Amino acid sequence: MAKPGALMGGLVGAVLTPALIAVSYLGWKLAGLPFVPFDVFDWTARRLPGPVLTFGIEMLVKVIRVLNLGSTAAVAKTAEQSMAIMGLFVTGVLGGAVLFTILRVQRNGSKDRLRILLGILLGIVIGVPAMLMSQSAGATATIDALVGGLWILAVFLSWGAAFGWVYAHLIVERDTALRPAEPERAAAVERLDRRRFLIRLGGAAALITVSGTTVGALVGAGRRREAVTGRRWSADYPLPNAGASVQPAPSTRPEFTRLEEHYRIDINLLPQAVSEQDWRLRIGGLVEKPVELTLADLRNDFTPMHQFVTLACISNEIAGDLISTTRWTGVSLRRLLPHLGLRPEATHLKINSADGFFEVVALDLIRDDERVMLAYAWDDVPLLTEHGFPMRIYIPDRYGMKQPKWIMSIEALDHWEAGYWVVRGWDREARMKATSVIDTVAVDAATTSADGQRLIPIGGIAHAGARGVSKVEVRVDEGDWREARLRAPLSGTTWVVWRYDWAFQKGTHTFTVRCHDGDGKLQIAQPAEPHPSGATGLHTIRARL
Ligand SMILES: Nc1nc2c(c(=O)[nH]1)N[C@H]1C(S)=C(S)[C@@H](COP(=O)(O)O)O[C@H]1N2
Numbered sequence: 001m002a003k004p005g006a007l008m009g010g011l012v013g014a015v016l017t018p019a020l021i022a023v024s025y026l027g028w029k030l031a032g033l034p035f036v037p038f039d040v041f042d043w044t045a046r047r048l049p050g051p052v053l054t055f056g057i058e059m060l061v062k063v064i065r066v067l068n069l070g071s072t073a074a075v076a077k078t079a080e081q082s083m084a085i086m087g088l089f090v091t092g093v094l095g096g097a098v099l100f101t102i103l104r105v106q107r108n109g110s111k112d113r114l115r116i117l118l119g120i121l122l123g124i125v126i127g128v129p130a131m132l133m134s135q136s137a138g139a140t141a142t143i144d145a146l147v148g149g150l151w152i153l154a155v156f157l158s159w160g161a162a163f164g165w166v167y168a169h170l171i172v173e174r175d176t177a178l179r180p181a182e183p184e185r186a187a188a189v190e191r192l193d194r195r196r197f198l199i200r201l202g203g204a205a206a207l208i209t210v211s212g213t214t215v216g217a218l219v220g221a222g223r224r225r226e227a228v229t230g231r232r233w234s235a236d237y238p239l240p241n242a243g244a245s246v247q248p249a250p251s252t253r254p255e256f257t258r259l260e261e262h263y264r265i266d267i268n269l270l271p272q273a274v275s276e277q278d279w280r281l282r283i284g285g286l287v288e289k290p291v292e293l294t295l296a297d298l299r300n301d302f303t304p305m306h307q308f309v310t311l312a313c314i315s316n317e318i319a320g321d322l323i324s325t326t327r328w329t330g331v332s333l334r335r336l337l338p339h340l341g342l343r344p345e346a347t348h349l350k351i352n353s354a355d356g357f358f359e360v361v362a363l364d365l366i367r368d369d370e371r372v373m374l375a376y377a378w379d380d381v382p383l384l385t386e387h388g389f390p391m392r393i394y395i396p397d398r399y400g401m402k403q404p405k406w407i408m409s410i411e412a413l414d415h416w417e418a419g420y421w422v423v424r425g426w427d428r429e430a431r432m433k434a435t436s437v438i439d440t441v442a443v444d445a446a447t448t449s450a451d452g453q454r455l456i457p458i459g460g461i462a463h464a465g466a467r468g469v470s471k472v473e474v475r476v477d478e479g480d481w482r483e484a485r486l487r488a489p490l491s492g493t494t495w496v497v498w499r500y501d502w503a504f505q506k507g508t509h510t511f512t513v514r515c516h517d518g519d520g521k522l523q524i525a526q527p528a529e530p531h532p533s534g535a536t537g538l539h540t541i542r543a544r545l
Pocket residue numbers: 262263264265266267268311312313314353354355356357358386387388399400401402403404405406
């Protein structure tokens with residue numbers, strides 16, 4: 001029987017690598033050790049050219065929408081995490097194949113020690129770059145970098161050594177089975193031994209994989225439950241428009257998004273955990289002297305400002321789910337400026353985040369608009385980790401890509417610079433496009449008008465950044481545009497809930513919606529992709545009634 005080669009190496013890789021991933025996962029969940037596949041994925045994503053990254057994101061968003069897989073933000077994260085893990089798996093399979101190919105050309109009498117050494121070499125070849133990328137991304141570890149680095153090396157080197165050990169075994173089984181007098185029987189015995197060995201190996205690796213991921217997942221779930229703290233504003237107070245005369249059509253989305261349902265988009269696979277104890281807002285660059293503020297300073301020394309805000313991602317497609325509304329609390333940046341000791345030549349602030357994200361805001365904009373704020377609470381509870389604890393900025397009228405979460409420092413500059421997504425080819429201004437969506441054609445909630453006409457409530461939302469929405473119109477089939485009724489919005493920057501009670505006609509119909517912003521400008525009907533400056537086009541739905 002032939003010596004094990006590339007195919008067997010790949011197979012062994014497919015058995016050993018899941019165990020490697022599981023051990024790494026367990027270390028992460030139990031002890032805050034780095035989880036290599038996620039770190040490597042984040043490291044790579046940071047370095048991809050803008051167009052490649054954009055293409056990847058848009059494909060992902062499209063697939064999720066076309067296949068109707070659920071919440072775009074959540075499914076996209078899961079898909080990316082799976083890709084990260086698959087990446088390491090495939091590397092392990094290829095690594096095994098290459099190693100066994102090399103071992104195959106070794107002389108028959110080679111020492112096992114040499115095989116294990118070559119296996120360790122594979123561990124080094126893959127483990128060292130993985131360690132460097134992981135340290136540079138630092139997305140998962142909460143432990144000391146040195147400990148984390150040594151851990152990665154230990155895990156990868158053991159994994160590599162295991163390949164050498166397995167190979168040595170496969171050869172030994174062959175040698176003991178070798179009986180020159182009966183080559184045929186010898187080959188059969190050998191095959192049997194080899195199969196038995198591989199089954200035992202697979203069993204052991206599967207045990208590590210399953211127990212590692214199970215324990216890790218249990219520990220992780222236990223920690224997550226502690227996350228949400230404090231009483232929410234929305235639990236105790238009615239919305240400011242509670243008395244509005246226009247009621248949403250049944251099944252219109254909630255006007256105020258529950259925190260757990262707020263969409264979420266970040267550049268990393270995992271939200272950045274920032275601890276409040278160590279956190280200071282550091283202000284530097286063109287200032288008289290560097291300033292540091294604690295969260296308590298910002299909460300106690302400045303009157304809090306509350307704003308209802310609709311945030312949307314520039315990657316949101318027409319009628320997509322990357323748009324949400326909640327109540328933000330923070331400090332108006334304009335009020336804070338005099339305390340920062342800015343030098344006269346400062347013209348811009350660069351906002352830097354814990355995850356390496358950044359954006360640059362003009363001081364003129366901050367001085368002109370008191371609504372630009374540093375926010376520390378949503379719905380009156382501290383920002384959830386995934387939404388930017390402890391601090392994020394709000395800039396009216398701009399897509400989320402202009403609004404860093406997990407703010408760590410502010411640097412005063414005397415010039416403009418491109419922000420994280422602007423560098424990667426997205427719009428500099430990223431002003432929110434006007435958009436309108438049909439959430440429901442509520443056939444089951446029909447009413448009857450005074451003259452006996454059956455009326456079907458149709459409803460949804462419309463949003464045009466900080467310009468507000470002045471008019472929403474609905475068209476049925478190729479009919480005329482008919483004006484919908486607008487519910488008083490939560491604020492001048494949130495979406496508006498609209499409603500149109502349509503005189504029922506049996507058949508299949510196409511419903512289309514459009515809005516006009518506060519300046520009377522009609523929403524752009526020409527369909528355009530989200531890249532580079534936000535999607536445009538009208539939302540239509542077809543329904544058989
Ligand atoms: N630090 C940091 N801030 C960030 C991002 C990020 O990846 N890192 N993503 C931005 C983008 S693209 C959007 S759409 C919003 C989303 O905010 P949310 O996740 O709280 O809804 O955060 C913005 N701020």
